[in-house]
Amino acid sequence: MAEDSSKKKAKVLEDLGLGLYKQIEKGENPYVTVPIRGLSNVKYSKEKGILTLGSGVSRRYFLNVGHVRKFVQTVAVASLSKNLIESDKHTSLRDVFYQMRRTIPGTKVDVVDDQTETDKAVEDLELITDLTREQLHITANKNGAVAGDVIIEDRGDTIDWSKMGSGGWAIPSTTEDITFKKVNAKFVLYMEKAAIWDRLNEDKAWKKLNCVIIASQGQATRGIRRLLQRLYTEQNLPVYVLTDFDPWGFYIYSAIKFGSISLAHASEKLALPQAKFMGLLADDIERYDLKRHLIKFKDVDSSRLQQIKGYEWFRNNKAWMEELNKMEKIGSKVELNAFTAKGLSFMTEKYLPEKIKEDKFLD
């Protein structure tokens, strides 16, 4: 099946090349059509509950002094990616830059001078082919760990997430190709902080609560987001997100749920509109007596909050706006770590079971 899908992906890239070839044969000026990226062309789809790209597109011509550089870069990335897929190898964005950095024969012109050029060419290729970077065999940063009563297969290895000691399985940059063999869990708990994960893992919270625990360190990587989405869509596991009470934590949740602005074109493969927010919420501060752990907002926190309040998908959501207004009024953040003050295992034994039992989540 994996081989099959490789052939399909290579075919998409081949067709792109053949299309250009035909344009040349007909004596036309070869071009590629690229959807426009950026906030101006990002829409929130109420129906799908995710960020999507609008219909704006631009054509990029070979015989156009302003276009030729980008045109060549896009075609060069397509060729590189086809080779990667066919040889079943993966490479990082940084490495793509080095592999494309060569002088065009007979000239003094380099195909690329800077990594921002290859990064953009890769994103363009995602848009043109409707294949994700992962499917193009180009990897992003790796980060994060997972534990739970789950057995997967990856590159021929059988991996038991319940037997990973204190470390967990390191989540790879591409989670596209792993296969779920056994999944004994009722839900997935994702958190933004590795230290919280360590604590929950030591408590074997995944066993006690019958769940899968996943942590990044900061913003969730694409590998993590795709993994969450696959656990939901393929294994029917609800996904709960656990972050600090601050605008940054809320945006981490927003990116997992609705997709992110910069990757709006990949929302279908990455976003999870059914994700639920496990807290921290404003009411938890009172309820769990966390007042003394409030940390006053700095300017950068306040302005981030204002920015988030302006996003369409928050602005049109009453429950969320109420929550953000409460945050503004409080003018302080609270970290998940504050629960430790109530006992090392407070989260495992009290907070998480209570939240799950109540089954009331901000949507």
Add this chain to the structure above:
Amino acid sequence: MAEDSSKKKAKVLEDLGLGLYKQIEKGENPYVTVPIRGLSNVKYSKEKGILTLGSGVSRRYFLNVGHVRKFVQTVAVASLSKNLIESDKHTSLRDVFYQMRRTIPGTKVDVVDDQTETDKAVEDLELITDLTREQLHITANKNGAVAGDVIIEDRGDTIDWSKMGSGGWAIPSTTEDITFKKVNAKFVLYMEKAAIWDRLNEDKAWKKLNCVIIASQGQATRGIRRLLQRLYTEQNLPVYVLTDFDPWGFYIYSAIKFGSISLAHASEKLALPQAKFMGLLADDIERYDLKRHLIKFKDVDSSRLQQIKGYEWFRNNKAWMEELNKMEKIGSKVELNAFTAKGLSFMTEKYLPEKIKEDKFLD
């Protein structure tokens, strides 16, 4: 044995408390003796080949307005750590702050106001007790992954590093308590970049070269450094370090080999003077035709280079100074990723085997 060592550690902390209690009983002003930290008291031990703390110490008295706050914090951390050890739980530095953040009964004074206070108290306790933070059950940041033909035991789980798919085993913040069950490897290869690790892991370089591959993302965590040291001292595996050709890469190597300035007191548990530098070196640029991949130094790179040249352990090492002078002359850096331009598997198939065969390393 683990239980035995727990009892020993708890005893060290208990003795600290008992000592203070006796001082009080005798009507003395209770104090603790703390070695002075900071560059002024950091020495390079030629004999041991690592950074160590000098003999400077200071006494911290309870009945001294300038000392009492730090005195109380140190004792409070000792008490917290004793509880952690006895309940066999671990907690992060951030969580230590929250657990210690309480008001002293009958006063309006908080034990701590800021995490920098608890962080320092933990470091002081390391110095006073000669136990590392890991041994005190306080964890640092977690980061990095490992693969190789090695089987370990950790918290009752048997973990096979050769069957971790594309992800690897996530290296925990504390690698103190893992047990090596089977080690089939000739050496350890540590690299600063996760993307390089991904590439080598996909090539199964650890199988082809019969080694263990370990990556962090940037500076090696304490968990990684301790793991490297244990693989060398307990398993007799030479450790090779692979970094970019720039002052930052060289300092990553320096910290692994000699210890770091801020953790000079923990060098004995973390440093590995026998570590060898696998490159990139100045001569590799010519040899592997990497000239076109030179990236000109920014001011921050140049000044970092000057700083490193000033460190005693470099200044008195002829081979290293020659290398650093070459770097200064070149005035540019080269990234490991540049090898990708020569073929995706160039490192696995050519660079690494050649370096290992030659067996000539900067020492």
